[in-house]
Amino acid sequence: MAPQELPIDDLPIWARLNDVRFTNVRVVKSEGKGYGVICQQSFDADDSGPDKPLLTVPHGLVLNEAAVEEYAKEDKNFKQLLEAVGHRSPRADILLFLLVQTAIASRTGPSSTGVSNPWTEYLRFLPGTVLVPTLWNEDERLLLRGTSLESAVNAKMLALDAEYEVVQDISSDIPCWNELLWESRTVSLRDWMRLDGLYRSRCLELPRSGESMVPCIDMLNHSSNATAYYEENAKDEVVLLLRPGVSISEGQEVTISYGDSKSAAEMLFSYGFIDPESLTQSLVLPLEPFDGDPLARAKLVSFGEAPRVRVARDADSTTWESSFVHLMCVNEEDGLEFRVLQDTEGGRQLCVFWQDEDVTARTKEFASLTQSHPLGTVFRLRAVTVVLELLQAQLELARSYDVDTDLGDVRDECLEAARQLRRIETDILQSGIDALENERNSLLTDASVVAYLGSTETSGSDLAGEEASTEVDDFS
Numbered sequence: 001m002a003p004q005e006l007p008i009d010d011l012p013i014w015a016r017l018n019d020v021r022f023t024n025v026r027v028v029k030s031e032g033k034g035y036g037v038i039c040q041q042s043f044d045a046d047d048s049g050p051d052k053p054l055l056t057v058p059h060g061l062v063l064n065e066a067a068v069e070e071y072a073k074e075d076k077n078f079k080q081l082l083e084a085v086g087h088r089s090p091r092a093d094i095l096l097f098l099l100v101q102t103a104i105a106s107r108t109g110p111s112s113t114g115v116s117n118p119w120t121e122y123l124r125f126l127p128g129t130v131l132v133p134t135l136w137n138e139d140e141r142l143l144l145r146g147t148s149l150e151s152a153v154n155a156k157m158l159a160l161d162a163e164y165e166v167v168q169d170i171s172s173d174i175p176c177w178n179e180l181l182w183e184s185r186t187v188s189l190r191d192w193m194r195l196d197g198l199y200r201s202r203c204l205e206l207p208r209s210g211e212s213m214v215p216c217i218d219m220l221n222h223s224s225n226a227t228a229y230y231e232e233n234a235k236d237e238v239v240l241l242l243r244p245g246v247s248i249s250e251g252q253e254v255t256i257s258y259g260d261s262k263s264a265a266e267m268l269f270s271y272g273f274i275d276p277e278s279l280t281q282s283l284v285l286p287l288e289p290f291d292g293d294p295l296a297r298a299k300l301v302s303f304g305e306a307p308r309v310r311v312a313r314d315a316d317s318t319t320w321e322s323s324f325v326h327l328m329c330v331n332e333e334d335g336l337e338f339r340v341l342q343d344t345e346g347g348r349q350l351c352v353f354w355q356d357e358d359v360t361a362r363t364k365e366f367a368s369l370t371q372s373h374p375l376g377t378v379f380r381l382r383a384v385t386v387v388l389e390l391l392q393a394q395l396e397l398a399r400s401y402d403v404d405t406d407l408g409d410v411r412d413e414c415l416e417a418a419r420q421l422r423r424i425e426t427d428i429l430q431s432g433i434d435a436l437e438n439e440r441n442s443l444l445t446d447a448s449v450v451a452y453l454g455s456t457e458t459s460g461s462d463l464a465g466e467e468a469s470t471e472v473d474d475f476s
């Protein structure tokens with residue numbers, strides 16, 4: 001049972017009680033964006049400067065990993081909970097703290113577990129839902145089929161489910177938390193997902209305090225022509241300042257930038273909207289090793305992170321980048337070798353060798369490692385072919401879904417965001433495919449590729465896909 005939302009008109013009282021200072025700005029409803037911050041009286045550029053913040057938030061209200069630790073010192077029950085479930089990541093600790101605050105605000109019975117904090121009440125000013133796709137309903141999530149967010153959102157939903165289960169399992173063994181959280185039914189998986197959505201859409205990277213949530217600063221909306229920015233001052237307060245040279249008129253919204261290099265998918269995933277003014281045109285797709293590649297597992301383990309391909313487009317060109325594809329496309333016959341070695345403490349370590357050189361620490365550098373090999377252009381052609389086929393398959397998938405039929409129960413904002421994402425991504429995919437086809441055609445005329453293909457009597461199209469990696473005899 002979620003705690004009751006508080007009206008935004010009560011925020012100034014909460015702010016006064018907690019020493020948050022608003023100067024000539026206030027939080028209001030902002031058309032189509034939830035709340036936002038507006039200017040109450042015109043400011044010109046001369047009225048602004050680091051000593052004239054529009055908003056000042058005391059350091060003690062900043063919610064980050066260290067603040068959760070501090071809170072645990074005041075509440076021994078929470079300390080026990082944090083020790084049992086926490087310390088997995090700063091984000092997970094903050095979510096655990098917020099889950100407890102939600103429970104405290106929702107309880108109706110006499111439980112004395114959990115100590116209130118300014119965040120207990122502040123949470124009640126925050127929106128009941130956020131338009132991030134993990135909080136979309138099933139019909140709405142179907143709108144993402146064939147976009148780069150389809151698998152990312154599915155994976156995130158599974159991860160949230162698993163995180164929640166861990167919290168539930170472990171905390172139900174602690175009687176006071178079992179009583180407050182589970183027997184009193186103060187929280188649910190939906191709350192965990194909402195808190196994750198709130199965290200993702202409202203956390204900031206502060207220069208000294210790191211990844212943090214900051215009350216009231218988190219009421220500022222995004223614009224690619226932002227008028228303000230935030231920073232930490234000498235007292236570690238978080239202050240909102242007008243950008244140099246900016247004037248702002250009465251009633252005008254004050255905005256910050258959520259980052260100017262985020263792709264449409266990242267914006268939708270993290271904030272639940274796509275900025276139509278953004279100039280960043282990029283897309284990230286997951287990449288899987290070839291089916292049946294006997295070295296696939298070793299390649300994945302030694303690479304150490306989820307393999308991806310990134311395609312980016314600007315006014316002049318479309319480029320692609322994937323560290324994994326260059327490792328994926330070489331084999332034992334080419335000079336790749338994995339050895340399991342024993343370290344001095346008796347542990348076993350997977351080591352990677354390329355042309356007999358230990359490159360265990362350089363698995364992200366296979367583009368350059370393979371480039372200097374006599375067959376460097378052939379390796380490049382394999383990588384280009386793999387990426388080209390991935391983009392072609394993704395474009396075909398994106399075009400195979402018609403988001404305008406069989407819509408089901410979907411909100412207009414979700415439909416519009418999904419359409420926008422699909423439009424942006426199909427354009428990037430098409431220009432990526434054009435660029436890769438050009439690169440492949442030019443590689444196919446390269447003398448070393450022609451000689452190589454002649455010697456193996458392999459046609460250019462055989463360079464693609466599984467054969468390129470697993471059936472290495474085709475290349476020897």
Ligand SMILES: C[S@@+](CC[C@H](N)C(=O)[O-])C[C@H]1O[C@@H](n2cnc3c(N)ncnc32)[C@H](O)[C@@H]1O
Nearest residue numbers: 033034035201202218219220221222271272273
């Ligand atoms: C940090 S909060 C800003 C305050 C928020 N509007 C609220 O009601 O609490 C970020 C959220 O505001 C909304 N938002 C911010 N900038 C926006 C924009 N330019 N267009 C649409 N929604 C925006 C999105 O819902 C986003 O997840």
